[in-house]
Amino acid sequence: MLRHHIELQNSIGRDIEGRMRAGRLVSDDLVNRLVEERIQQPDCRDGFILDGYPRTLNQAAVLRDLAVARGIDPSVVYLVVDHDKLVARLSGRRQCPVCGTLYSRLTNPPKAPGVCDLDGATLVTREDDRESVIRERLEQYELQTRPLLEYFQRVGVAMVEIQGAGAAPGAITESICEKLALSGRTVK
Numbered sequence: 678m679l680r681h682h683i684e685l686q687n688s689i690g691r692d693i694e695g696r697m698r699a700g701r702l703v704s705d706d707l708v709n710r711l712v713e714e715r716i717q718q719p720d721c722r723d724g725f726i727l728d729g730y731p732r733t734l735n736q737a738a739v740l741r742d743l744a745v746a747r748g749i750d751p752s753v754v755y756l757v758v759d760h761d762k763l764v765a766r767l768s769g770r771r772q773c774p775v776c777g778t779l780y781s782r783l784t785n786p787p788k789a790p791g792v793c794d795l796d797g798a799t800l801v802t803r804e805d806d807r808e809s810v811i812r813e814r815l816e817q818y819e820l821q822t823r824p825l826l827e828y829f830q831r832v833g834v835a836m837v838e839i840q841g842a843g844a845a846p847g848a849i850t851e852s853i854c855e856k857l858a859l860s861g862r863t864v865k
C-alpha cells in the first residue's frame with residue numbers, strides 16, 4: 678500500500694518515501710487512515726491479510742476498534758525469525774528496476790548473477806534493503822512492535838506462533854493454515 682502511494686507521487690507518497698528511505702516508520706495516523714480506507718474495498722468483504730501492520734500500540738488499538746465496529750474477529754500470525762537471519766535474507770535481496778521482480782541471493786537467485794531473468798535489466802538493491810536500514814528497522818521493531826505481542830494477549834486476540842525460518846515458503850504457509858484451522862478459523 679505504501680509503495681502504491683509512492684508510485685502515484687502524490688504528497689502522501691513523497692512523505693512516505695522520505696521516511697522509508699531513512700528506515701523510519703510512517704506516522705500512525707497516516708497508516709491507520711490508509712488501512713481504514715483499504716479494508717472498506719469490496720475485495721476485503723470476505724476477509725483480508727494485513728502484512729506488516731499494525732506495528733505500534735496505537736495502530737493496534739485503532740485496528741481493534743475498526744475490527745470491533747465491523748464485527749471482524751481477527752487472528753494474529755506471529756512469524757518468529759532470528760534477526761541475523763533476517764539481515765542476511767533481506768540484504769541479499771535484489772530488485773529489477775524495470776519489471777519489479779524480486780530476487781534473493783539465498784532463496785531465488787536470478788539465472789545469471791545480477792541480471793533479471795525476464796528482461797535482462799541490471800538488478801539493484803532497494804534503498805530500504807540496505808543493511809544499515811534493515812538494522813534500524815529491527816531496532817524499531819524491538820521498541821515499538823514487540824510490545825504488541827503482550828497487547829494482543831491482554832485484549833484476547835487469537836494468536837498463532839510460527840517458526841518463520843528454516844522451511845520453504847510453501848511449508849510455512851501450510852503450517853500457518855493448519856494452526857489457524859486448529860484455533861477454529863476458516864482458511865480459504
Ligand SMILES: [Zn+2]
Binds near residue numbers: 773777797
Ligand atoms: Zn525485470
